[in-house]
Amino acid sequence: MRPDYLRPVRHVIAGITSVFAAAIAHAESAHGIAMYGDPALPPDFVSLPYANPEAPKGGKVVFGNTGGYNSLNPFVQKGTSPWQLRFWTHESLMGRSWDEPFTLYGLLAESVETAPDRSWVEFTLRENARFSDGNPVTVDDVIWSYETLGTEGHLRYRGLWDKIDGIEQTAPRTVRVTFNEPDRELALIAGLRPILQKAQWEGKDFANAPLHYIPIGSGPYFVDSYEAGRYVNLRRNPDYWGADIPFRRGTMNLDDIRIEFYGDGTVLFEAFKAGELTAVREFNADKWNTQYNFPAVQRGDVIKTEIPHGKPSGMTGFVMNTRKAPFDDWRVREAMLLAFNFEFINDTITGGAQPRITSYFSGSDLGMQPGPATGRVAELLQPYTNDLPPGALEGYALPVGDGTARNRANIRRANKLLTEAGWTIQDGVLRNQNGQDFAITVLLQQGDSEGQTAMEIYTRALERLGIKINVEQVDSAQFAGRNAELDFDLTFFRRALSLSPGNEQRLYWGSQNADTQGTRNLMGVASPAVDGLIDAMLASESHEDFVSATRALDRVLTAGRYVIPIWNFDVGRVAHAKELKQPQSLPIYGDGPEYMPQVWWYEE
Known part of the structure; x- marks a missing residue:
């Protein structure tokens, strides 16, 4: 059975005549808050539509991560922690439904209220909200968490703090956050901040x-035991305070979750085949079709499940560091795209089974349209004419190879662009007028066999252009550290995007933190057009204007040629x-840590 995974969003979109509903005369408390219109679920909803409220509790499962970890605090910049912790051990005031573009429902908070604007x-706060040690979650904990995460926490949490004018207790269990700029998304972002225990x-x-100093959370799980770099064991709290609230019914059903760590993906896959792991996610369609026929699959002990979704493609590929030469020149970046023989590489790695990403929001209504910019999109781009990369207004599409290993036509075009940018072949090596070699380092994580294969093919093409390339594979901690320090020329890159893009766009490609260590803006975009279009997107007063602003942003990012998409x-x-x-119903966002294992259950 193929579920109608766009069913929930159709209801929302159909009722949207504006991104924001008309302001009501007086603010009122509500069980939820939506970026667009009203929440789809009524105040008396029983559970999330993609959860099974009758799911049994119990069972032990084992998942696998590659690399290692040196921290169990996922809320700070320092160190590498298991990525699952912030989803399973800690909670925010509101929780997100993945069956709607961007809607939150009460979690630690029983209600939310906003000013009309x-x-x-x-x-x-809910009166019974508790941390895992039994202590109540208080307004003091909330205020301390906002301030501490905003000043000392991971960069992903700091942007909100700069936009808060004040935070204060207004009743025994009520906290008010006042903002210093007009941005209607901030109310939702505030609801998603993790809450930690001040006293700890x-x-x-x-x-x-x-x-060994593990942050105490209020979530369904707590760290029960661990061995640094080898495993982390999470146990479901038998006294979890929120087991019966609507947002949690049918979720977090597993008693014990163990995360084992492996040196690379190949070893992890062999462990799964041997029955040491309970589930794995597979991102390669060809491997899915050809290598998942081992005995456990044939016996029916292992099930293959495909989960569709309705979200944008996001951007996955190899990002270029534009903060320094040679990638500060768009002609060089276009040459790198031309030399990347996607059709041949895709056929080699995935059997040609997976479509190429064509833009940041491709596959959705938010994606840029082909051809020249028209209508409102053109109007939004016009003020930045002098700052736009070639193709943003006229229309831009990624280079297409001929499917052969040599890719001759694109290599010739790449060579011409490199010559225009001042790079010529001298004694078989590409050099600029100062005699400097065109030499780059590609940073990959150990175990990234697909990235390694892609680079082996790519290296041969770059060598034909006279480019020297050095591929470095490092462990997960070094990979994260060097990305944070911006110590790379080219590195693997992934940014998932939603049906409701917002302030996170500033983190991903805003100029404010472009040169800050630990930035999410790995490519180093510092563009007035990008900044202005993000502002326009956040200030949109109609659904049509919001879509136009996002399409315009998509054009500028794609034509900027910052990433070689795969x-x-x-x-x-x-x-x-x-x-x-798993439940019968699927959320529109498909799979993710909020779906598997969050709403799955174990049943003998």
Whole structure:
């Protein structure tokens, strides 16, 4: 059965005549808050539509991560922690439904209230909300968490703090956050900040705490045991405070979750085949079709499940560091795109089974349209004419190869562009007028066999252009560290994007943090057009204007030639033990940590 995974969003879109509903005369408390219109679920909803409220509790599962970890604090910039922790051990005031573009429902907070213009938002805590040690979640904890994460936490949390004019307690269980700029999304972003326990950190260095000092959360799971770099064991809290609230019914059903760490993906896959792991996600369609026929699959002990979705493609590929030569020149970046023989590489790695990403929001209504910019999109681009990369107004499409290994026509075009940019072949080596070699380092993570294969093919093409290329494969900690330090020329890159893009766009490609270590803007985009279009997107007063602003942004980013895109993950693929069960309904966002294992259950 193929579920109608766009069913929920159709209802939302059909009712949208404006991105924001007309302001009501007085603010009122509500059970949820939507970026567009009203929440789809009524105040008396029983559970999320993609959860099974009758799902049984119990069972132990084992998942695998590649690399290692040196921190169990996912909220600070320092160190590498298991990515799952912030999803399973901690909670925010509101929780996101992945069956709607961007809607939040009460989690730690029982209700939310905003000003008509959303210049402030007020949350009222549930009286029974508790941390895993049994202590209540208080307004003091909320205020401390916002300030601490905003000043000492990971960069992903700091942007909001700069936009907060004040945060105060207005009732015994109520906190109000007032903003210093007009941005209606801020009320939702505030609802998604993780809440930590203030008392735990009194007199301690939050940003530099040692491995054994694990943040106490209010989530369904807590860290039960661990061995540094080898495993982390999470146990479901038998006294979890929120087991019966609507947002949590039918979720977090597994008793024990163990995360084992492996040196690379190949070893992890062999462990899964041997029955040491309960489930894996597969991102390669060809491998899914050809290598998942081992005995456990044939016996029916392992099930292959495909999970469709309706979200944008996002951007996956190899990002170029534009902060320094040679990638500060768009002609060089276009030459790199021309030399990347996607059709041949895709056929080699995925069997040609996965479509190429064509822009950041491709596959959705938010994606740029082919041909010259027209209508409102052209109007939004016009003020930045002098700042736009070639093709943004006229129309731009990624280079297409001829499918052969040599890719001669595109190599000739690449050579011409490099010559125009001042790079010529001298004694078989590409050099500029100062005699400097065109030499780049590609940074990959150990175990990235697909990236390694792609680079082996790409290297041969670049060598034909006289480019020297050095591919470095490092462990996960080094990979994260060097990305944070911006120590790369070319590196693997992934940014997932939603049906409701917002302030996170500033983190991904805004100029404010372009040169800050730890930035999410790995390519180093510093463009007035990009900044202005993000502002226009956030200030949109109609659905049509919002779509136009996003399409315009998509044009500028794609024509900027910052990333060499690869294939789109057009469907989620999960191979799992037969005992792992899933609900019949799927969210529009498809698979993710909020879906598997969050709403799955174990049943003998």
